[in-house]
Amino acid sequence: MLPPNIEREINTGSANLVALNEQSMSMTACNLEDGYSRAAFKNTDLDVRNYKKLKMYIHAEASANTADPLNNNDLHAFIRLGTDYTDNYYEY
Numbered sequence: 159m160l161p162p163n164i165e166r167e168i169n170t171g172s173a174n175l176v177a178l179n180e181q182s183m184s185m186t187a188c189n190l191e192d193g194y195s196r197a198a199f200k201n202t203d204l205d206v207r208n209y210k211k212l213k214m215y216i217h218a219e220a221s222a223n224t225a226d227p228l229n230n231n232d233l234h235a236f237i238r239l240g241t242d243y244t245d246n247y248y249e250y
Contacts, residue, residue, distance in 0.1 A: 161215055161217035162217070164215060166178060166179075183198055183200065185198050186221070188221065206239060214237055216235050218233050218235075236249055236250065237249070237250050238250075
């Protein structure tokens with residue numbers, strides 16, 4: 159399912175104008191205490207230096223099984239692009 163207000167890009171190079179696949183990941187963290195974090199990793203050979211713009215979206219919602227609503231500033235996310243944890247990465 160696509161997040162709200164996201165439209166799939168169309169491959170104009172094909173004869174049938176096929177919608178491109180979005181690459182996504184789903185993650186669930188339950189009963190996470192304040193100050194604790196969880197991470198998900200994806201290793202790939204993609205060289206992002208070839209792109210002029212790179213768009214990344216994060217969509218979060220409270221679990222249907224919880225009585226606590228998810229409010230603004232309850233959650234912080236960061237994206238790290240790079241090859242290791244010491245010097246060779248960009249963090250947003």
